[in-house]
Amino acid sequence: MASRTLSLDSVIAGYGYGDVLKGVDLEVERGSVTCIVGPNGAGKSTVLRAISGLLRPRQGTIRFEGADVCGVAPAEILARGIAQVPQSNGIFPNLSVRENVLVGAYILRRDRKLVQRRFGTVAELFPIVGERGGEKAGNLSGGQRRTVEFARSLMLDPSLVMLDEPSVGLDPKALRVIAQAIEQMSSAGKTLLIIEQNVRFGLRMSTHGVVMESGRVLMHDRADTVLNNPEMADLFFGGTVTAAPRRATTPA
Ligand SMILES: Nc1ncnc2c1ncn2[C@@H]1O[C@H](COP(=O)(O)OP(=O)(O)O)[C@@H](O)[C@H]1O
Numbered sequence: 665m666a667s668r669t670l671s672l673d674s675v676i677a678g679y680g681y682g683d684v685l686k687g688v689d690l691e692v693e694r695g696s697v698t699c700i701v702g703p704n705g706a707g708k709s710t711v712l713r714a715i716s717g718l719l720r721p722r723q724g725t726i727r728f729e730g731a732d733v734c735g736v737a738p739a740e741i742l743a744r745g746i747a748q749v750p751q752s753n754g755i756f757p758n759l760s761v762r763e764n765v766l767v768g769a770y771i772l773r774r775d776r777k778l779v780q781r782r783f784g785t786v787a788e789l790f791p792i793v794g795e796r797g798g799e800k801a802g803n804l805s806g807g808q809r810r811t812v813e814f815a816r817s818l819m820l821d822p823s824l825v826m827l828d829e830p831s832v833g834l835d836p837k838a839l840r841v842i843a844q845a846i847e848q849m850s851s852a853g854k855t856l857l858i859i860e861q862n863v864r865f866g867l868r869m870s871t872h873g874v875v876m877e878s879g880r881v882l883m884h885d886r887a888d889t890v891l892n893n894p895e896m897a898d899l900f901f902g903g904t905v906t907a908a909p910r911r912a913t914t915p916a
């Protein structure tokens with residue numbers, strides 16, 4: 665049996681009085697690319713906030729690498745190996761690409777050798793970080809900016825990287841850049857937990873799929889099984905899933 669790195673058990677959480685998550689169960693296998701899909705307002709981002717410590721669940725447990733991390737502060741969650749790339753654009757356009765990446769290592773700043781080593785590792789994974797390190801990040805394309813955000817999130821060498829809607833607002837060419845970057849992180853040994861509003865795009869690049877609706881998990885299976893489930897077609901694609909043409913994949 666594949667080993668789990670993260671598991672949520674009956675997590676109830678919300679803002680103010682109401683519950684947004686109404687008992688979420690979720691398991692993330694080590695080394696997987698797990699994609700959460702679901703309509704707007706389903707609670708997908710709230711799940712990530714609960715995992716990263718930004719929102720403390722009212723009930724339930726969250727376990728990461730065997731330890732209960734419910735109520736653990738965000739900085740400690742990060743130190744334990746969970747990085748989150750939020751949905752909003754987090755690039756500083758007037759800083760260089762290199763500076764944008766180094767922001768992710770701010771807490772290590774006293775250990776310059778370690779920071780340099782990590783930067784080297786990240787630049788090896790994402791060559792653009794080294795090649796265009798001195799350029800203003802604002803000059804990069806949308807897909808490249810996202811890649812820089814991913815690079816930043818890797819500076820503390822997390823084992824789990826969570827991406828909230830990495831493809832949002834990007835054109836098809838940029839989507840290929842994102843998909844490739846995700847594949848590279850996965851090949852480098854990272855476990856990925858991704859939220860995608862582009863359901864096909866998200867599930868096609870993932871090993872596992874999770875469908876959320878109204879604060880609950882409706883389905884959790886292999887990504888291709890979720891993608892080909894007829895109920896999914898009704899929920900998201902109006903019954904056209906199997907007939908839909910695949911996007912051409914010319915090299916980026
Ligand atoms: N900071 C917040 N304060 C109050 N309500 C929020 C906040 N963030 C999200 N919500 C509400 O929680 C619900 C789920 O939001 P969210 O987790 O962002 O959904 P999703 O990411 O699936 O679109 C929505 O009804 C949203 O209005």
Ligand SMILES: [Mg+2]
Nearest residue numbers: 708709710751
């Ligand atoms: Mg969201």
